Amino acid sequence: MTERSLATVYGYPRQGADRELKKAVEGYWAGRVDAAGLRDTAARLRATTWRELTDAGLDEVPCGDFSLYDHVLDTTVMVGAVPGRHRAAVAADALDGYFAMARGTRDAAPLEMTKWFDTNYHYLVPELGPDTVFTADPGKQLGELNEALLRGHRPRPVLVGPVTYLLLSKPAPGVAADFDPLSLLDELLPVYAEILASLSEGGAEWVQLDEPAFVQDRPREVLEALARAYRLLGGLTRRPKILVAAYFDRLGEALPVLAAAPVDGLGLDFTGSAAANLEDLAAVGGLPGKRLVAGVVDGRNIWINDLERSLATLGTLRGLAGRVDVAASCSLLHVPHDATLETNLDPEVRRWLAFARQKSAEIVTLARGLTLGTDAVADLLDDNRAALRSRAESTLTRDPAVRERSADVTGADSRRAAPYGERVAAQRARLKLPLLPTTTIGSFPQTNELRVARADLRAGRIDQAAYDERIAAEIRDVLAFQEEAGLDVLVHGEPERNDMVQYFAERLEGHVATEHGWVQSYGSRYVRPPGPRPFFPDPMIGCRSGLTRTSNYMFVGKARGAGKPV
Numbered sequence: 001m002t003e004r005s006l007a008t009v010y011g012y013p014r015q016g017a018d019r020e021l022k023k024a025v026e027g028y029w030a031g032r033v034d035a036a037g038l039r040d041t042a043a044r045l046r047a048t049t050w051r052e053l054t055d056a057g058l059d060e061v062p063c064g065d066f067s068l069y070d071h072v073l074d075t076t077v078m079v080g081a082v083p084g085r086h087r088a089a090v091a092a093d094a095l096d097g098y099f100a101m102a103r104g105t106r107d108a109a110p111l112e113m114t115k116w117f118d119t120n121y122h123y124l125v126p127e128l129g130p131d132t133v134f135t136a137d138p139g140k141q142l143g144e145l146n147e148a149l150l151r152g153h154r155p156r157p158v159l160v161g162p163v164t165y166l167l168l169s170k171p172a173p174g175v176a177a178d179f180d181p182l183s184l185l186d187e188l189l190p191v192y193a194e195i196l197a198s199l200s201e202g203g204a205e206w207v208q209l210d211e212p213a214f215v216q217d218r219p220r221e222v223l224e225a226l227a228r229a230y231r232l233l234g235g236l237t238r239r240p241k242i243l244v245a246a247y248f249d250r251l252g253e254a255l256p257v258l259a260a261a262p263v264d265g266l267g268l269d270f271t272g273s274a275a276a277n278l279e280d281l282a283a284v285g286g287l288p289g290k291r292l293v294a295g296v297v298d299g300r301n302i303w304i305n306d307l308e309r310s311l312a313t314l315g316t317l318r319g320l321a322g323r324v325d326v327a328a329s330c331s332l333l334h335v336p337h338d339a340t341l342e343t344n345l346d347p348e349v350r351r352w353l354a355f356a357r358q359k360s361a362e363i364v365t366l367a368r369g370l371t372l373g374t375d376a377v378a379d380l381l382d383d384n385r386a387a388l389r390s391r392a393e394s395t396l397t398r399d400p401a402v403r404e405r406s407a408d409v410t411g412a413d414s415r416r417a418a419p420y421g422e423r424v425a426a427q428r429a430r431l432k433l434p435l436l437p438t439t440t441i442g443s444f445p446q447t448n449e450l451r452v453a454r455a456d457l458r459a460g461r462i463d464q465a466a467y468d469e470r471i472a473a474e475i476r477d478v479l480a481f482q483e484e485a486g487l488d489v490l491v492h493g494e495p496e497r498n499d500m501v502q503y504f505a506e507r508l509e510g511h512v513a514t515e516h517g518w519v520q521s522y523g524s525r526y527v528r529p530p531g532p533r534p535f536f537p538d539p540m541i542g543c544r545s546g547l548t549r550t551s552n553y554m555f556v557g558k559a560r561g562a563g564k565p566v
Contacts, residue, residue, distance in 0.1 A: 003323055005314075007058045007367035008293065010208065010245060010267065011065035011158060011331025013356050015518060015526055016045045017338060022524045025068060029103075035095050042068060046144060050153050052357065057364035062208070063144045063155040065331060069102045069523045072123035072168065073111070075160040076101070079191050080135030083111065083127045083172060102523055112170070113522055117212060117248050119300065119334050122522035126165065127172035128181040136194040142202045149203050157199050161209035161244065162192045162233075163226050168213065185225055189232050197238040204240040208267065209233075211246050212330075214254035215274075227257045234262030243267055247295060247330035250276040256284045265291030269329040270313055271298040278316060286320030295329035297354075297362050302335055302517075303391075304354045305362045307369070307377075307384045314370045326367040332356040336517035349512055352391045399510070437488035443500070444478050444493035454498065471496050502528065 015021045024041035027033035033041075050061045067074050076082065077098065082090050085108040090097030102124060104110035111124040141157050148155035160168075166188065169181035199207055214226060234242060244258050245267030251258070255277070258266055266287060268277045274295075281287070294317050296310040318324045339353040354362060369377040391397055416423065449470075457467040478493035497503040505511040518526040 003371075005323070005367045005370045006060055006325040007360075007364045008060040008156070008325060008327050009053065009058065009062060009332055009360060009363065010210070010247070010295075010299075010327060011062050011333050012049050012053065013333055013335070013337045013520070014045070014066050015337070015520060016048070017341065017516070019518055019526055021045055021068075022526055025524045029099070038068070038095075042066065043147065046147060047151060050148055050151060050155075053360060054153055056357070056360045057368075058360060059367075060154045060156050060206070060325075061148060062158045062331075063148045064141045064157040064159060065333070066144065069099065070122075070124050072116075072126065072160060072165070073098070073102060074140060075165055076111075076124070076126045078137055078141060078159070078195065079165070079188060080137055081126055081128060081132055085109070117215075119248075120519065120521055120527070121334060123168070126169040126181075128166070128169045128184060129172040129175035129179060130183075132172070132184060132187075134184075134188050134191040136191045136198070138195045138198045141195070142198060145199060145202050145204055155204070156206045156208055156243070157204050157240075158208045158210065159192075159195070161211040161229075162188050163222075163229050164211045164213040167222070182222065182225055185229060189229055192233060193236055193239070196233065196236060196240060196242075200238055200240045206243055206264075207240045208243045208245050211244055211254075211258075212248055214246055214251060214258075215249035215269075217252070218254065223253060223257055226254060227261065230258065230261035230263055241265070241291075243291065243293060245293065247299070248274070250274045250280060252280070255280050259284045259287060263290075265293060267293035267295065267327065269295045270317075271295065271329040274329065275313075278313065278320075281317075281320050287322065289322040291323050291325065292317060292321035293325045293327045295327050296366065297326075297328045297359050299328035299330040299332050299359065300334045302339070302353050302355055304352055304358070304384065304387055305366075306388060307362065307365060307381055310366055311369050311374065314366060318370070324370065326363050326370065328359055328363060332359055333520060335359065336514065336519055338516070341516040342514050344515060345512060346396075348390065348394060349396065351387050355517070396510070433488055439487055439489035440482070440491055442491050442494060443497070444491075444495070446495070446497075447474070450474060450495050499527065 020041055024033055024038050028035070028038045046063075046066050049066070050063075053061045064074075065071060077090075082097075083101065086097055086101050089100045089105065089108070100108060101111050111127060113122045113124055115121070116123045141159065145155055145157055162185065163182070166181045166185060171177060171179040171181070196207060211226070214223075218226075230242075230244065233239070241264040243265040244261070244263050246254070246258075247267070247269040249269065250273060251268060255268075259281070268274070268281070270277055281292075294314055296313055297305050314324060314326065336355040338357040339350060339355040340357070342350055342353070345353075365377050365380050369381075374381060453462070453467055453470045456462045457464070462470075474495040475492045478495070479490055482490045502513060506513050514528060516528075518528050521527045
C-alpha cells in the first residue's frame, strides 16, 4: 500500500486576518495594552492559525515561526547573542529588552534591518564578534511547542539553521570589519545541540532547520562548514528528526552536501527557477530512505497553482526519496492571509487568487492526489483547469491595444532627440540653479490630519471636493515651509499618496487593489500594495539564477512585449 503523503507548511502569516498582532504590539508600545494582554493576543493568534491549518487538512503544523517582531531576532535571543548595549535592558525586562533591540532606545541603537533575501520582509541583523558567548535559551520555542501539543496538533518547530544564522550576521560595533561570523560555528553548534535535545524532550518528533543562505553561491570553505555542522547535529543521539529546508532558488552545490548529511529529510523548493532542484536531486541519487518535503506551491505569489503540473512533479519526485510530502515553496509569511476576504474584487479576478489559506488548501489537495491518485481529486482538478483557462483567455490579461503598441516599439524610442550637451544647457538656462542646488528626497511625513481626512473620505463624512481641498492646503503648507527654509528645488510633499506604490497602481489599468491583502514588511509594519505581481526579474547578487521578488502587487494585464498571458 502506498504510504500517505503528508501536507504541511513552513510558516504562516503572523498578523491575523484583521492585523490583530499589529494592533496589540503597537498598543503595547503606546501603553494601551499590557504585557499579559499582548501575550494573550499572540497565543490566540497562534491557536487560530494551528486550528485553521488542521481544519484545512494539514497533517503537520509549524510552531516557533510566530514572532512578535522578527524570527531572526528570536534566534538571536534563543542562542544568547544579545548585543552588549542591550543586555541590561533584556535582563531587566525580557519583553521590553526584545523590543529595544528592534526599535532602539534613547541610549542604545537598534540592530540593523535588511532584506530577508529578495523578499519584501526585513530581518534584524545579528551582531557578533570574537568575544561572543552563545548560551541556549529555547523558552519561546519550547513554550509554543507545548501550546500546540496541548491543543492536539502535530507540531514541527521551525528554527533558523546555524550556518544561515552566522552567514546573515555582521561584525558587532567595534569589531574588525574583516571578522567572519562563520568562524563562530564551532561555538554555536553545541548550543543548537542543547536546543534540539530540549525540543526532543519537549515532545517534538521533527525539527525544521532553515538554511536558505545556500541557494546563493557559496565558496568551498562555507560548503565544508555546512557539512561539518550537519555531521555534528545529525550525529546527536538526543535529538528529534531533522528536516533541513532551503528555499527561494535551487540549492546547487549545497544539495549533495545535505543529501549526504546524516539528517532525516530535506525540504526543497520546486517552483520557478528552483524547479532545477528535481534534476539536481536525481543527479545525486535522490534521498533513499529519507523524507523529502516538496515545495511545489509557490509561497511568494498569489496566483492559483497549476495542480496537474504540480502532481506530475510530485509523481517524479516520489521515485527519488523514501517518502514525499507536500508543502509550499517557502513560508507563507510572504503572502496575504485569505483571498475570500476580498469581496469587492471582480469575482473573475478573485477566482485566480490564492493567499495563504487557499495555498494551504492546494497543498492538501496535492497530498491527497499524490496518495490516492487523480480520481480522488478530479472535481478539484476540473475547477483548477477552468480557473487557469479563465485567466489565460480573459480580456483583463490580454489587451490587443497593448500588444499593438508594444510591437511598434523600436530602438529609436529609447534614444533622446537632442544630445546631452544641448539638453543640459537648456536646463541650466531655464532653471537658473546654483552649482549645488538644495532639495529634499520627495515625500513629506503623512500627518495625523491627512490620515483623518483619508478616513473621513472613506467613511463618507466628507466628499471628494472637501478631501481635495485638504490635500491642496497641505501642499501649500509644504511649499511655504520649503521656501522659508531656502531650498532651491521644491517638492509638493506627496500628501495624496496612501502608499508609495498603491497610489499609482490604483490609477493604472491592469492593476487591482486589495482591501485585506496585508503582508509583513518588518515588525509591526504591514503593507497592502495592490496584490502580487507576476515574476519580474529582481536579480540578487551571488544567486545562481537571479531570484525574482514577488511582493503583494497584482498585475492582471499583459507584460510589455510578452507573447503569453501573465
